[in-house]
Amino acid sequence: MTALTDLGVAAIRDGVxxxxxxxxxxxxxxxxxxxxxxxxxxxxVETPELALxxxxxxxxxxxxxxxxxxxxxxxxxxxxxxxxxxxxxxGSRILEGYKPVYESxxxxxxxxxxAGMLGKxxxxxxxxxxxxxxxxxxPVLSPWRRNDGGNTALTPGGSSGGSASAVAARxxxxxxxxxTGGSIRQPAAFTGIxxxxxxxxxxxxxxxxxxxxxLDQAGPxxxxxxxxxxxxxxxxxxxxxxxxxxxxxxxxWEANLSNDIKGKRVGIPREYRIDGVPAEIDxxxxxxxxxxxxxxxxxxEISLPHTxxxxxxxxxxxxxxxxxxxxxxDGVRYGLRVAPEQGNLADMYEATRAAGFGAEVKRRIMxxxxxxxxxxxxxxxxxxxxxxxxxxxxxxxxxxxxxxxxTPTAPSAAFGLGEKSADPIAMYLNDVFAVPAxxxxxxxxxxxxxxxxxxxxxxxxxxxxxxDEQGVLDAALAFEERAGFTARAEAWW
Amino acid sequence: xxxDEKTVRHIAKLARIAVSDAEVKAxxxxxxxxxxxxxxxxxxxVAGVEPMTAVIPNQLRLRDDVVTEGDRRDxxxxxxxxxxxxxxxxxxxxx
Numbered sequence: 001m002t003a004l005t006d007l008g009v010a011a012i013r014d015g016v017x018x019x020x021x022x023x024x025x026x027x028x029x030x031x032x033x034x035x036x037x038x039x040x041x042x043x044x045v046e047t048p049e050l051a052l053x054x055x056x057x058x059x060x061x062x063x064x065x066x067x068x069x070x071x072x073x074x075x076x077x078x079x080x081x082x083x084x085x086x087x088x089x090x091g092s093r094i095l096e097g098y099k100p101v102y103e104s105x106x107x108x109x110x111x112x113x114x115a116g117m118l119g120k121x122x123x124x125x126x127x128x129x130x131x132x133x134x135x136x137x138x139p140v141l142s143p144w145r146r147n148d149g150g151n152t153a154l155t156p157g158g159s160s161g162g163s164a165s166a167v168a169a170r171x172x173x174x175x176x177x178x179x180t181g182g183s184i185r186q187p188a189a190f191t192g193i194x195x196x197x198x199x200x201x202x203x204x205x206x207x208x209x210x211x212x213x214x215l216d217q218a219g220p221x222x223x224x225x226x227x228x229x230x231x232x233x234x235x236x237x238x239x240x241x242x243x244x245x246x247x248x249x250x251x252x253w254e255a256n257l258s259n260d261i262k263g264k265r266v267g268i269p270r271e272y273r274i275d276g277v278p279a280e281i282d283x284x285x286x287x288x289x290x291x292x293x294x295x296x297x298x299x300x301e302i303s304l305p306h307t308x309x310x311x312x313x314x315x316x317x318x319x320x321x322x323x324x325x326x327x328x329x330d331g332v333r334y335g336l337r338v339a340p341e342q343g344n345l346a347d348m349y350e351a352t353r354a355a356g357f358g359a360e361v362k363r364r365i366m367x368x369x370x371x372x373x374x375x376x377x378x379x380x381x382x383x384x385x386x387x388x389x390x391x392x393x394x395x396x397x398x399x400x401x402x403x404x405x406x407t408p409t410a411p412s413a414a415f416g417l418g419e420k421s422a423d424p425i426a427m428y429l430n431d432v433f434a435v436p437a438x439x440x441x442x443x444x445x446x447x448x449x450x451x452x453x454x455x456x457x458x459x460x461x462x463x464x465x466x467x468d469e470q471g472v473l474d475a476a477l478a479f480e481e482r483a484g485f486t487a488r489a490e491a492w493w
Numbered sequence: 494x495x496x497d498e499k500t501v502r503h504i505a506k507l508a509r510i511a512v513s514d515a516e517v518k519a520x521x522x523x524x525x526x527x528x529x530x531x532x533x534x535x536x537x538x539v540a541g542v543e544p545m546t547a548v549i550p551n552q553l554r555l556r557d558d559v560v561t562e563g564d565r566r567d568x569x570x571x572x573x574x575x576x577x578x579x580x581x582x583x584x585x586x587x588x
Contacts, residue, residue, distance in 0.1 A: 100572075201551060244551060312530060327509075332574070332583055333581060345583055345586050346509070353509055354512065366504045367524065369504050369508040370504050373504070379535070384534060386545070387534055389542050
C-alpha cells in the first residue's frame with residue numbers, strides 16, 4: 001500500500017471524500033515526516049496542532065456531508081505569508097517573534113477552503129535570494145544529492161526553497177510559494193516538482209510581506225500540474241484589500257484541465273540560447289520541444305530581442321521597490337528593536353536595521369536607495385521602467401502569433417551550498433530565464449523534464465499570455481504526460 | 494559607475510542602516526560591480542517609450558471614505574517592541 005505521504009493534493013482530497021482514509025491519518029503522516037526531516041531545515045515553525053484541528057474538521061465535515069474543496073489536505077505555507085497568531089518572519093531576524101494579528105488573503109483562502117497548515121516554510125530573507133542561503137534561520141537543504149556517491153549539500157533553490165524541499169521530500173502534498181523574479185519556478189526546477197506563477201494580480205498580495213510590489217505574486221508548488229491547478233484555484237480571487245488585485249472571476253482551472261494542445265503554436269525564443277549554459281539544458285529543451293510537437297503543437301522560432309536586458313532592469317526595479325517597502329522595519333511597530341544607550345531615534349533606526357537585516361538585504365536596499373536618489377532616478381529607475389515596457393512589448397508582439405513559449409527554467413541544475421554565494425551577480429544569473437515573464441506579469445509554470453548526468457532534476461518553463469493560466473496548465477499537462485518524470489530523492493534524512 | 498566609500502556612507506545614511514568601517518570597505522567594490530553590470534541598460538534605445546506603470550492594465554478603485562476596521566488599538570500595538578499608554582514608545586525626539 002502506498003504511504004499517505006506519497007499522495008498528492010487531488011488524491012488526498014478524493015481519498016478523504018471517498019472514505020479511503022481519514023484526514024487525521026493524512027495529517028499525522030505528514031507531521032511524522034516533518035519531524036523526521038528536520039535536517040532539511042525546510043520548516044521554520046511547525047504547527048501540527050493546526051493541521052490536526054483542520055483534519056478533524058474535515059473528518060467531521062465528511063460525516064456531515066459538508067466537505068469543502070480542500071478538506072483534508074494539509075499544506076505548508078511559505079513564511080512570507082502572514083498567518084494569524086503564528087510567527088511570520090519572511091526569513092529575517094528583524095521579524096523574529098512577530099505574530100500577525102491577521103491572516104493573509106492567500107493563506108486565508110486556502111484555510112477557508114478546508115486546508116490545514118502544517119507549518120511555515122523557510123525561505124531566503126525577504127525572498128531575496130536564489131539558493132535559500134540568505135535566510136536568517138540557515139539554509140534549506142535539498143533532498144536531492146548528486147549521484148557521485150558524495151553527500152555534498154545542495155540548494156533547493158530560492159527564494160521558495162523550504163517550499164520546494166518540503167514537496168520534493170514528501171513533507172507536504174502542496175505548498176504556497178511566491179515569485180518576484182523566479183522564486184517559485186527556479187526552486188521547482190531544482191527539486192523536480194511543479195510550480196506556477198499566475199498572472200500578476202490573480203492572487204492578492206494582502207498580508208504577503210512585501211519585497212517588490214509590482215512583481216510579487218503568490219502561486220502554488222506541488223508534485224504535478226493538476227495539484228497546482230487545484231491549489232491556484234483556491235488561492236486566487238479578487239480582493240479589495242489589494243489595489244492591484246484583478247477584479248475577475250477565478251476560472252475553473254482544474255475542471256477545464258485538458259491535455260489537448262493540438263494546433264497550439266509554441267514559440268521557442270532564440271535569445272534564450274545563451275553562452276555558458278550546460279549542453280544538458282539544451283538537450284532537455286530539445287526533448288521538451290519534441291514532446292510538445294508530439295502532442296500536436298506547432299513549434300515556431302521567435303525572437304524576444306530585449307531578453308538580455310531583463311535581468312539588469314530587474315536588479316534596478318526590484319531593489320528600488322524593496323528599499324521603499326523595507327523602510328517600514330524601523331524598530332517601532334513590530335519586530336526587532338536595538339536602541340543604543342543615550343541614542344536618539346535615528347540611532348535606533350540605524351542600529352535596528354544594521355542588526356536585523358542580513359548582508360544581501362542590506363546590499364539590495366542600498367542599491368535601491370542609490371538608484372532612486374537625487375540625480376540618478378532618471379538614469380537608472382526610469383530607464384529600467386522603459387526597458388521593462390519594451391520587454392513587455394516583446395512578449396505582446398510574439399503572442400500575436402504564438403499561444404505559448406517554451407524555455408528552460410534555470411541555466412543549471414541545483415548547485416552546492418556556498419558555491420555561488422561569494423559572487424552576487426553569478427547568483428542573480430540563476431533567474432535569467434525566469435525574470436522576463438515576471439517583468440511582463442505573465443503566467444509561467446516550471447515542470448520537471450528529466451535528470452542531468454549528475455542525477456539532478458532539470459525543469460522547463462512554459463509562459464503564456466496574460467490571464468491564460470489555462471493554456472499554460474494544459475500544455476504543462478501534455479508535457480508532464482510525455483515526460484513521465486517519476487524520479488525522487490532517496491531519503492537520507 | 495564606481496562607488497567610493499564616501500558614497501557608500503551617504504547611501505547607508507539615506508537607507509538608515511548603520512555600517513562599520515569594514516562593511517563600507519567591502520560594500521564599495523560590491524556595489525560598484527553590481528551598478529557597473531546594470532549600467533548596460535544605458536545602451537537600450539528607449540526613444541518614445543513611456544516608463545511602465547502597470548504591468549497588467551487595471552483600474553484603481555475608489556471606496557467610500559469610511560472607517561472599515563476601527564477600534565483595533567490593542568491588536569495594532571500587540572507586536573510593538575515598546576508600547577506605553579496605548580501608543581508606540583520611542584526614544585526622546587525633542588530635547
